[in-house]
Amino acid sequence: MDWRKHVATALDGRHPGLGHRVELGLHALILYSALSMGVETLPDLPGWAQTLLSVSEIAVVAVFTAEYALRLATAPAPGGYARSFFGIVDLLAIAPFYLGLVFAGFGLDLRAVRALRLLRLVRLLKLARYTSAIDRFASAWRAVKEEVVVFGVAAVIVLYVCALVIYQFEHDAQPEAFASVFDAMWWAAVTLTTVGYGDVYPVTSIGRVFTVLMLFVALGIIAIPTGLVASALSAIRAKEAAEDREPPRPPATDRN
Template sequence: MKQYIKSIVEINDNKKSRYFALFIQGLILLSVVTFSIETIPNLKPQTKVILQSIEWFSVIVFSLEYFLRIYVADSRPKFIFSFFGIIDLLAILPFYLSFGVDLRSLRALRFLRLFRILKLVRYNKAMNHFTSAIKSAKEEIFLFILITLILIYFSAVGIYYFENEAQPEHFSSIFDSLWWAIITLTTVGYGDVYPITVGGKVFTFFILMIGLGIVAIPTGIISSALTKSVDKKVDN
């Protein structure tokens, strides 16, 4: 029974494992969306009931998944204190512990599991350098885009909690905060929305530093891929 559960819960090359992984990924996306919707002011009571029901269902599934992963782990302490083990735990703790800190946004990090089911793709060597470079760096580019989206979401969550009370007209919900997060991480900075609290300003400083690195990453990925493509052709 343990081996059967392990073949499903852990990423393997079988249909049940892939379906389970897709179900968990879909539920993570749904929980992130509902978490964001909860921050919209003046929600209808019926909507709140639906969101709460989704939260209950999500936590039950995530809790079951967490304990199943512990059960099938080759080394349980190693899994519990691993990166994904900690993230799995933090994804369900806020529901069970009422200590005033909402950590549900950390569920977004669980999307990194998606890369466990990605397979290496073989590319056609006959293509030109640029096409070959883009294709050969496909996974790195996809990883960059996904991490950027996660950072944008976390930035929106962070600035929402710092600035919501001080500027409810600009940061009334996480959806409104997403605009600030996008223009800050991309270092565009139109100046129409900016933090006024000390915490918000410090938070913005770190987001700007991260944004400077994000702008440079795609250039490095594509340049490296182009260099490798040229070197391969010369060697051939």
Template structure:
């Protein structure tokens, strides 16, 4: 029985296993959609009752799935504390913690329900390729993030010295200047904070040029890693 259930729950090489995987994926999407509808104001009591029924059904299925995965796991302790094991717990934990409790005082628990969407990583082949690509390029990505943080701080310091005297209300400190540095380096540019001095505008031009590269670099890193991931699968 254990091996039979393992073939359905863990593997994806037979009809029953694929049906199980598709069923869980559909429930994840239904759960996320119902969660979104719950935030709509002035819902009718009947609608809220229906959403509650959907939530209870989804949590029941996810709980059974989690128990089955523990049952069929070769190393149960390792599974419980693995990435997917923790995601499975976080997907159902808010429901059980909120039983008999007014969620208005524990809204953070509702946020944890978003972790259900990460459960799709176990079933979706494209997401598996993406997660594998992230792992292949993790050193390059960490290096890029470290360099980006340095550039953000450098930009904040630079614009502070250029604009502090002219706009003390916006650039009163390096910490206040960090907001400008982030939206400029990421090329978002909300326009709520911008330089007015000649030096500040020239400095901003160079930061924008650097920002264009910052946006492009991780795209190249991840696309290269995705190519390696797909090539490795084809070779196997």
């Protein structure tokens, strides 16, 4: 086994000697990084704790930078890994730190750049890199993605039509809340998703009647995509259960 195989199998938790120890260590760093982001927000944090968090941040970024470089070096197709879902996740996990270093000396407002550090949370997705549950979700999405996309387009059309209608009903009564159709789209989105913040609502009788009708439509908008994915997951689980119950076939024998 050459060094590339050693490194690749160690990172993926399949090394014959190290087993899952390297993979579990990386997962522990992922969790630590996510928890440290919350600790950083505590008020009146002691100076020594701030220093420790800053130093540990550099160490964690260094480890994941090395991991990303090693995955690129050992991947059969480095470009394919870089463009893959988890390749992008690995890159986004370290990019905010380096972006902060690049823009730090330009005297710019770095609040937006510092906000990119929140992308470190995508490292948590790596915890599920090899779980069968993620595989099932991926298979379910592939099975129903065309239906979900078509339904999503239809939902956007319904959203816009509802905004057009409620604008006609409510603009004269509430010219500030429903100043334009695009302002009405906020109300339509909140209503169709059944969130209902209550910051904008109809006051006319016909607007209220229309809202009640919209709520019935909203039930379908929420339920149909969920039902599609749930049905696909159930079919995949049933198929896996049937394959587990199926006895192995005896090897074929030559009767001649």
